[in-house]
Amino acid sequence: MTATATAPVDLPRVAEPRPGKSRGDRGKPNWIATVILLLGALYCLLPVFWVLTASTKDGSELFSTFTFAPSSHLWDNIVELTAYRDGVFWRWMLNTALYAGVGALLSTYVSALSGYVLAKFTFPGKSTVFSVLLMGVLVPGVILAIPQYFLFAQFGLTNTYWSVLLPQIISPYGIYLARIYAAASVPTDVIEAARTEGAGEMRIFSTIATSMMLPGLVTIFLFQFVAIWNNFLLPYIMLGDDGLFPITVGLNGLLNQGATVPALYTLVITGALLSVLPLIAMFLLLQRFWRVDLAAGAVKA
């Protein structure tokens, strides 16, 4: 990090929040706007309230008592869910954490490296590489999943952790964002200064560039984490062994069985509640990183 200290640089400002819009300056209350937004919030929270109350009910109460009347069976339901097939639910949770955590970490690293190179180097073929990668943004992973299955089948890799982990490391959208962050937050002077001092390119990237891009990289990580956590089709296609399932595929299977065994419904509902809690918690903690301006290409974090 000596390069940053010695180089006479002026970091580009990535759009500061608007000064006039600070908390003190709110004008007189606009009740119409406030009420409409609160209605929107109510609509968005409704299913969350529902799952909170429904997961406290036992099987018969679910279909007999008023929807939003809570009961007292939450703990029983959790115990029952944990006991179901030797705790396969928690296995699904761990699998999901593994797919999303490791996948998003690797994906962020690859995106950061590629985006940095595309923003800060000039080399023949650069625009072609970027255009081809960018087309990948709009080739949805969902359409790739079925051919990916057949390719993995050729190598006997279906129904393994790899089959879900590997295809989700490459994220054209992550590379696109990383290029924007690198262009906006890593000054060329700093890179030049480090080069003059004899630092290798990978060292410049991993010690200087990544720390400057860090807020943006958190955003990429979150995007990819949520994308993998939410992905249903890829694991649904790739996996047959329910010990490898992520939570989405596991709960979908449980709901399917519920059609014939209604007692499983309470387990499905309790499972739904438990599975969204970690993501919601992460979301609330890290929400300041969710500021994405898709079109203008500036990201404030």
Next chain:
Amino acid sequence: MTIPRSRTAAATPVPARRRSGGGASSFRSRVLTPYAMLAPGIVLFLAFMAAPIVYAVYLSFQKTQVTGLGLGSGARKQVFVGFENYVAALADPEFAASIGRVLLYGLVLVPAMLGLALLFALLLDARGTRAAGFSRVAIFLPYAVPAVISSLLWGFLYLPGVSPFYFVFDALGWDAPEILSSDLVLFGIANIALWGGVGFNMIVMYTSLKAVPTEIYEAAKLDGASEVDIALRIKVPIIAPSIVMTSLFSLIATLQVFAEPTTLRPLSNSLSTSWTPLMKVYRDAFTRDDIYSAAATSVVIALATLLLSFLFLRIVQKRAFGQED
């Protein structure tokens, strides 16, 4: 995309740090280094995006031919059939029906979702809005809920006997609409997608609203413009690129709807296994073992998506990379 001035900017420092001064080292730093650093990205892209697409295209022109009774080795072989699978896929009434449903679904979902997202974003940005922080987080929260889980939650909320809506309708003595019936299930699924997507699009638009300098509004205010005038005549045009982008992303997501109807299937008997194009591809590939026609159908879907990509590329390249050197 080649930006001429970037070439000169990067070329100047090179001589300064050239160690031996040979042409080989300059080739190394100019070409090999960036490509070596891009290698992980390029390799992963080729292996997990390009190769599957090429393979799908290859499969889409093939077919299993059975000779004789189809017994013994060599009785089944893969042969080239040209566009036969495409003709069959496009002529399949189930495919046409699934496309029709998805178009109607997109027509219902995209304007409603983006309209609401824009309204919420403008209201969040308006002067005097109270509890804006709470509303913003609450509306964005569903983005953290996977589509399978949100379909599951709404599925139960649509289910007579569990649903609060039926409770209300019962209490009022009205006949409740059956959301899971074949007439309405499309709207039910659109509602699930809207619930999950409105907050994300709102945040995208709100972020670009925050980047606009306030002085513009002050000037309009002095000219006597009302808050609504400012919103419609100044804010909406300024964030138009964001609206275009979110529309494109939403349209593309619409074409590939899969998780919501698949999750709702156990709760509703009005969702066929070919309800959306992607569900049909899945069924053809895994239930009917007809990977060739599944491949042809997914190529058709991918091409339709690609048409939208070109639109996207044009917009992005014009707008996004002005700040690089």
